[in-house]
Amino acid sequence: MNTMKKTWIGFIAAGLLGLFIGIGTSVEAGKGPETRLPIDDIRNLAQVIDHVKRSYVEEVDDQKLLEDAIRGMLAGLDPHSSYLTPQDFADLKEDTSGKFGGLGIEVSMDETGFVRVVSPIDDTPAFRAGIQAGDLITVLDDKPVKGLSLSQAVDIMRGEPGSTILLTVVRSGESKPLEIKIKRDVIKVTSIRQRMLESGYGYVRISQFQQRTGPDFVSAMKKLRDENGDKLNGLVLDLRNNPGGVLNAAVDVVDALISEGLIVYTEGRLPDSEFKYSATSGDASDSVNLVVLINGGSASASEIVAGALQDHKRAVIMGTQSFGKGSVQTILPLGENRALKLTTARYYTPSGRSIQAQGIVPDIVVERGKLNLEESRFFKESDLQGHLENNTATSTEAGKANGDPEAEKNLAETDYQLYEALNMLKGMHIVSIMK
Template identity: 35%
Template sequence: MPCPLPGGCSSICWTTGRGGNEGQKATGRQAESAQQLKTKFNRIFQMVEILKKKLKYKLTNLYCSTILFAGRQEWRFGDHCARAGRYTENRMERRDPPGNAIGRSIGPFMTRWSLRYAIAFVLVAATACASRGDLTSATLSAGGESVIGAGYRFVATRYIRPVPIRDIALSGLEGMSKVDPKARAIPTGDGIAIRYDEATVADLKQPPDDDIRGWAGVTVRAFEAAGERSVKIRDARPEEIYRAVFRAALRSLDRYSRYATPAEARQNRALREGYGGIGVTIRAENGITRIVSVMPGTPGDKAGLKDDDIIAAIAGVSIKGMSLNNVVRRLRGRRGTEIRLTVQRANRKHPLTVSVRRAFIVPQTVTARRMGEAVYLRIARFGDDTARKAADRVARLRTTIGTREMSGAILDLRDNPGGLLEQAIRISDLFLDDGEIMQSRGRHPGSQRRYSARYGDILRGKPIVVLINGRTASSSEIVAAALQDNGRAVVVGSNSFGKGTVQSVASLPNGGEIVLTWSRFHAPSGYALQGLGIRPNICTGSERRDARAGHRAIARLSAGETASAETFHAWRRHSEPETGNVQALRAACPARPLRGTPDVEMEIARRLLAEPHLYRMALTASAPEPAQASDGRERAEDNSSDATNQR
């Protein structure tokens, strides 16, 4: 039995109703007494408690969902049970967004119906979750409809604009030629002709346009029919079929919606949540694997690995010419296991043999250091713990420097591809006392959100310079726009990438994931970032990068030759993505990688913080209009969105 839950068995969450009936009415015959039901329910609780302890609380989400589902009116899917509520020994407590706690004792409030409903839910969920893994190795005929149907349903209900199921499925069937170029599925009136080498091998009837189950079945039967003639399709693993179908279907939507195979999904989760590894960043160059950086305090650091070391072999096996993904797969593994590396170092004649014991690694996303009287904060991407680490390190540096003596902060978002939307909101909130952070607009009701800052600027009003480039995208653009539009920071660099969409992630029964665009985000002043990006106050994108580049940029600023208020007004008029003269606006400050030496942006940032009058001049042009001011103090929490890739 496949898992029937759209968000996956491991991501069940709950939310409270906003009125209406407190209890959940159920239908069915009354087969057992209330006392018997209560006894069984207590046994289930005891079993869950034992399992929870053995599995180190991995069943907490299911446990919380079961209890609350019994006594509340409404539920939802997501991965934020920890924020939604907490379990105490005798009662479940939930918090409404304003922070008012409402407690509910389990026993007295349960009716016979809610007990029965809870037990049924536990049994169904447990059975479904136990059998979910079967679909990872099930044949296409056994599991295909469940996997493909789950994907079609997610697109139909969550995509940013309405898409008929028929269009999704027909686009997916175009992936048949990726498995075997001789095979095609061609719509013919109210049917679909399956052809192989120009000969028709089957004619299938099209189901109704909105029949998800019907179109999932047609998709499976189309591949089965083609497989009767095509050896490539007949011998293809089910995962190859799923990949071909979903990638063809999602490619027809937009450039950011995509399918991740189970292996890719595991890697994506590792980047967000952590993994068993040794704590090094590597790069493949001409068949050679080189260590780019070693994270402090990790097993690699303790074992003596250094930047620019070349990994020649892993466990005695040469990795010369091996793909980067294969090397990463060999370096990662179960925590506590040991791995032996053969390393070549520039200043040593003979290779070194280094033994490293893997540990749980959370990718390093935050770097902070003192730079004179300023704080330098670099965020490489937005991961699970980025905001907390950033707040901690900035607070420490502020204390070290002294609030009075501190000149300000440099926030480096260059080459930051984005990450978790929630973390971008929290980073923005660190540096704001009030005002809007961003707006999210989509078709699904859950995607229509406004996020506002709450009081508590960690820098207490000190100047901020944000560095961006053409690779600054998605969540990092949210931060740059929020600080610029609220008059809180001067932005230096080139135009950013212009990825202004939010992606939602769904786990499929086969272990794969669909990353789907479900909303667009807008800056506080209202303009859409999609296709447009962020316009810096001081543009270095068209600047010749030499020793005098920073000096020339400051000279233009002093002469009033930087971006004008009219430039920002024109930019902010674009409330819809990619409309009108977007290319002309971006051409004035082209998006560039801005790499190498000298670091022009850093030189400009330091000058701005050292000379307050220059900072004020640069800030004036992008200052928000009075009508755009916000008096919001409540912070809205993100629920289930993952920007970019954000997955």
């Protein structure tokens, strides 16, 4: 029996050693750092596998056992490295294409073992149900999250459109957990939305960086200029609760706002994990006064945009500190239909700041809140009986010059951060015309 056991352990160890040697060879071929394999630790791993196969209360499928070992290995590295099954591959493609099924939230695995909401995606079931950035998901229906991998938790949250799921959520400031029922739907993410806040001042919201976000952003700015007589006094770029997405799309957005200079660069252990992106000539924004809104749900590609614009002093960054996801994940194939998503580098802003676990600190901190504007108690000339009319401007023109008080009040009550961003743009415009 002992001889058979030694033979079995030796077989597993040899197989694992062959696997790791194969990986080591591929790394050396890429001229990466030389590594020495811990043979004793590999033997320990082989013994654990042997004990599980022989002694576990139920028989364990070999493939599941080894895949779980790989998942555990990667989960111990960081929250973003993972093992991709064929289904995970398909989900990854859906996430960047702008159409996928589920709830509409970007999540990560928290150090507590629960799922942390990075941000809800605009106009999705989770967004409409009131899920907020920073929420901690502890139970999915009746299944505790603790003990699940991130991919397992995501698989439970995805499902047939029209089906429902009950999330138990722990939220900062709430005395007890919240239970939120959400109906799953096919998630179609519109990356760009734009509108005029008031005459001369535009607003562009980027909810996620997808493959076409760059050119769509340029088109959105053109539409706003066309609506306002081919000129804008200021623009708000809203990146709040934007979980990131395609890196090239983030680079394209920054490139549309600056005419030269470094946008982002990465550093890692492997030479091919290091790269730099720089702006091309031309400025599609016509150097419009710019305010960028961020918060704790702004992550990854959003932070690259905010950090680059902040370093180039191209925009005033307002809101609250961003999420701090400044690492690069590379897809490394394993055969035909499986892969590793492995963290291979860190992002740095043009000035050399690492985004990782630090995030972008706004130039002006504006907390989320609500402002109730008091009605003016003063009488005006126009309130006096028999006042002389203004014979050079219509009441409509006067309203445009001063802004719409009712609209400003509504904005202050519904989105205080955006209200302050608009006020900042007005100040920037006054300064620019006085120069």
